[in-house]
Amino acid sequence: MNVATSRTLPSKLPWVGTTIFTVMSKLATDTGAINLSQGFPGFDCSPELVALVEKYLKTGFNQYAPMTGVPALREALAQKTEQLYGVSYHPETEVTVTSGATEALFAAITAVIRPGDEAIVFEPAYDSYVPAIELNGGIPVFVTLTPPTYGIDWDDVRGKITDKTRLIIVNTPHNPTGRVWTADDLEQLAALVQHRDIWIVSDEVYEHIRFDGRPHRSLVTHPVLQERTFVCGSFGKTFHVTGWKIGYCLAPKELSVEFRKIHQYLTFSTVTPIQYALADYLKNPEHYKTLPDFYERKRDLFLDSLRGSRFQFQPTEGSFFQTVSYQAITDEPDYDLAIRLTKEIGVASIPVSVFYRQKNDYNILRFCFAKDDDVLREAGERLCRL
Template structure:
């Protein structure tokens, strides 16, 4: 017998299985349920954007893009960032285009985390953070956010920091809770890292989806955080094109240089004609400045459709997710209720416990309202039947 067959492969991620997003989307398809579980828009992008992609396809922009990204897109990103936040990033040395924000997050985490390093993770957390930490030999250290507000307990954060802490990962607006960081939060973070060798990865993929007059607080707007932060963003969330998998990372020159060493061996470069199309599309700010009103109307439509239901909720502050509280309805575990709602009522959601390390069950479900109006109204009508 071949010796290789006698030694089973030891998994690097033994606790990782099929994600809840895959499970719930598959169940929604099998039961013909309305899928408000996985976070993707249920409508197409602007025809102007697809026309631009077609333009560059036909013009022959079909070979490798530069490893760091098409120059025009990096320049457009730098201009947008300066106009919105007053932050200057050099497009040649401090802006990198990636194959989705998840790749940017992985490359940023890999840049700074070494075996034994501790990484502060605010949970509930997006599911790619901890595997990326583990694959680099890091140790996740959790700060638990709890409903109804999911506000950050900064004393708890301070107590988690040790001499081994090398990275803090933040996400604002936050998935899955919708919490939006305030200037106070950023000041507290800056005070904690000011005199320590701690880096920051800031997941800001929902930067343009904020409600009720809130303004996005990009972390590098604080001078202490500017020189130690990797900002990861996404065109997929902003322009309703999650399937294109185009993201980016903004970071100071020295951090970007190390980031790119890893990025070039992950994907090297990202699809070329789409980069050119996005560069042109970014030159019209209304394409992203209109997003808060667009999604706030959808949030309000969904909430109004479930107002007569037995669910309780606080309107989400940002992102295109809304969590609801079902404590007064049933004591079922959230995972079981999510499956039952999909099978019996025909609406798929995500149990919020999956975003916690210990599967903390606060009796919350997450719904994605990035869907067309008719779908949201039908889903709301069904949820009111519970």
């Protein structure tokens, strides 16, 4: 007779539960609310891009791609980086195509972090960094950014660097706050890491979404930073195809060697026909150069629709997220207000406290404005009722 035993698998991530994105999106679906919570476009990608994928699907490009990505896409990425930032990455040895930026981030963090190493994380932080650090036995060390500017206190960063610091994670333009790094931020970081064994993972998935003429300060543009940085990018944000989960990592040869050792055992390679399609699509730079204007118009439309409300905000500098303060309206915890707004007003958002380890609540909500204009207008109208 088989006796059923019940064993408990000890959790490697005991503090991780259902994410707020799942909770809010489900609540939005259940209540029929407008979903401005999760960060994905509410509109489709270009038919030209779909036609290219179809072409490659139908002409036999359906087997494993090379582990590092198809050469045409790696070359296109190297060319784009050279044209935009004047920095060369060798397509053969320094550009790797991944299954979304999420995979690139995980592989890069894994390449650096060993048990006991410390990694500096600016919070609020995108939710995949800390689990990746901890699964590798690392210790996240938080530098807290606060509203309204979310600027970096570089003395604070300096004070948190120890002999064990091996990694600093950068995200510009930033999710959830939209802050875009300045030239001074790059200089400050370079001065800190220059003579230390510290590597950098730079999450630049919103590189083409920044506003009011602000340049994207890629870490590749600073020689001291470039030589120690894994830059992680994503086509999902740039071409409105978050469901395709395709991204990449740019890193100097020695870093890419270690990155690829991990990538090949995480996913080995990434969906083939889409890689060929993106290589063709990237040949026309207009496809990404028009993005700042496209999203700036949406940001402004959303903010105009909020002007009659009691929310307080600074126009976001980049990304497709706008944070707003509700301090003038209520002192409810941000999580409770996000739930109430979804149920009573019919607009779902994300409470920014979830992006802090200690759930710091500054009474801020994050809204995603990558939605159709009429959806944004309707959401604004509803929010003005609060």
